Amino acid sequence: MANRTDPAAKSIRGTNPQNLVEKILRSKIYQNTYWKEQCFGLTAETLVDKAMELDHLGGTYGGNRKPTPFMCLVMKMLQIQPEKEIVIEFIKNDDYKYVRILGAFYLRLTGSDTDVYHYLEPLYNDYRKLRRKLADGNFALTHVDEVIDELLTTDYSCDIAMPRIKKRWTLESLGALEPRQSALEEDFEEEEENEDNEQPAEELEDKAHEKDYYRGRSPARERDRDRRRDSHRHRDRDYDRDYDRDYDRERGRGRDRDRDRDRDRENERDRDRERDRDRYRLREEKDYGREREGRERERRDRDRDRGRRRSYSRSRSRSRDRKEHDGGESRKRHARNSISPRRHGDGAEDGEPKKKKEKKEKKEKKDDGTDHPNPEIAEANKLRASLGLKPLRM
Amino acid sequence: MIEVVLNDRLGKKVRVKCNDDDTIGDLKKLVAAQTGTRADKIRIQKWYTIYKDHITLRDYEIHDGMGLELYYN
Numbered sequence: 001m002a003n004r005t006d007p008a009a010k011s012i013r014g015t016n017p018q019n020l021v022e023k024i025l026r027s028k029i030y031q032n033t034y035w036k037e038q039c040f041g042l043t044a045e046t047l048v049d050k051a052m053e054l055d056h057l058g059g060t061y062g063g064n065r066k067p068t069p070f071m072c073l074v075m076k077m078l079q080i081q082p083e084k085e086i087v088i089e090f091i092k093n094d095d096y097k098y099v100r101i102l103g104a105f106y107l108r109l110t111g112s113d114t115d116v117y118h119y120l121e122p123l124y125n126d127y128r129k130l131r132r133k134l135a136d137g138n139f140a141l142t143h144v145d146e147v148i149d150e151l152l153t154t155d156y157s158c159d160i161a162m163p164r165i166k167k168r169w170t171l172e173s174l175g176a177l178e179p180r181q182s183a184l185e186e187d188f189e190e191e192e193e194n195e196d197n198e199q200p201a202e203e204l205e206d207k208a209h210e211k212d213y214y215r216g217r218s219p220a221r222e223r224d225r226d227r228r229r230d231s232h233r234h235r236d237r238d239y240d241r242d243y244d245r246d247y248d249r250e251r252g253r254g255r256d257r258d259r260d261r262d263r264d265r266e267n268e269r270d271r272d273r274e275r276d277r278d279r280y281r282l283r284e285e286k287d288y289g290r291e292r293e294g295r296e297r298e299r300r301d302r303d304r305d306r307g308r309r310r311s312y313s314r315s316r317s318r319s320r321d322r323k324e325h326d327g328g329e330s331r332k333r334h335a336r337n338s339i340s341p342r343r344h345g346d347g348a349e350d351g352e353p354k355k356k357k358e359k360k361e362k363k364e365k366k367d368d369g370t371d372h373p374n375p376e377i378a379e380a381n382k383l384r385a386s387l388g389l390k391p392l393r394m
Numbered sequence: 395m396i397e398v399v400l401n402d403r404l405g406k407k408v409r410v411k412c413n414d415d416d417t418i419g420d421l422k423k424l425v426a427a428q429t430g431t432r433a434d435k436i437r438i439q440k441w442y443t444i445y446k447d448h449i450t451l452r453d454y455e456i457h458d459g460m461g462l463e464l465y466y467n
Contacts, residue, residue: 065467
């Protein structure tokens with residue numbers, strides 16, 4: 001009875017508001033002592049008092065995933081569904097930062113896209129520290145603006161899946177929102193004028209915390225750099241799916257220097273690919289189209305690997321007749337090479353010593369096991385590499 | 395390399411290849427990649443012992459072919 005939603009409450013995103021929290025977590029909250037004792041019969045006013053007593057935020061922690069009081073209060077808000085004005089008051093209040101975060105979290109879950117951006121973005125200026133409880137039970141330091149960033153950019157926070165909201169530039173192009181005004185706007189422009197080369201501006205981007213979704217507004221240099229970098233990304237990788245999210249997250253996080261490193265790596269790869277492109281096109285036309293091979297090739301480019309024969313003979317198909325497929329390919333390749341004199345000529349041109357050196361290089365460099373002869377193991381190693389784990393040890 | 399079987403008794407049975415010096419956290423990531431759940435939503439148990447994330451498979455004496463129970467948080 002205490003767990004039923006207020007019958008007068010509206011349905012959020014087509015469902016009972018409490019269903020925004022998924023089943024397992026919801027059950028955990030209902031069984032929690034804090035919920036049973038403190039959250040019984042709370043109204044909007046008494047909820048404020050409880051919220052003022054909060055001293056940390058977080059999701060679930062411990063081996064059996066105990067929810068934090070923050071979670072219980074979020075659940076309570078979903079249950080009683082306070083008015084929008086009340087939620088905005090929560091957000092606007094300056095004294096209690098956890099009340100603010102609670103209001104922001106609730107608004108992110110239940111508010112419309114425009115509201116979310118409109119009310120949460122001013123909170124970027126709040127730099128106060130917060131205590132966050134991690135999954136293993138320890139506390140970590142975070143800040144209000146970091147949490148807001150997480151709410152606006154990621155789709156998962158405090159063990160609750162956030163509803164999807166439209167991207168900022170979509171709303172701006174619809175005219176529902178004004179282009180974003182950063183509080184650091186003037187500082188940024190000043191620095192832009194002072195410096196000439198790109199590197200300091202890149203650092204400023206890091207410092208500025210600026211999620212400048214709307215590309216048209218960024219200064220010219222930045223725009224060019226971004227266009228070059230982003231079109232580059234588009235071309236190479238299958239970024240289409242995650243394009244927006246990655247782009248936004250990288251721009252917004254503003255703390256990682258990865259972007260510099262990425263750029264350097266991409267430039268290097270670009271150079272290598274240009275050099276090797278013709279040679280590859282001449283030799284292995286049939287594999288040129290396959291995207292996966294293309295990605296493999298990029299990695300090999302970086303390693304200056306010329307022993308392509310070995311990689312291309314490895315079939316990526318998981319079907320049982322893999323052996324036939326494999327054998328067929330290699331047989332075909334031999335035939336092809338022996339027929340065409342031009343290709344043979346090219347091979348001879350490169351010279352034997354180069355091949356030997358490449359083979360040695362390749363053996364030294366491939367330490368993540370993705371070139372293992374057994375395709376299942378190679379596949380597993382690829383997955384492990386993408387997760388950041390070491391390769392399988394036989 | 396060992397291969398561990400995780401079963402949630404509701405239809406999800408997953409075989410995962412891993413090293414014995416991988417931690418349980420790594421194993422959860424591999425399982426998440428295969429099942430599509432999030433890694434932090436997965437709980438690996440053996441009867442009532444919940445396996446902790448920072449301990450290796452070797453320390454838990456998980457051998458090749460062993461079955462573990464898959465639960466969700």
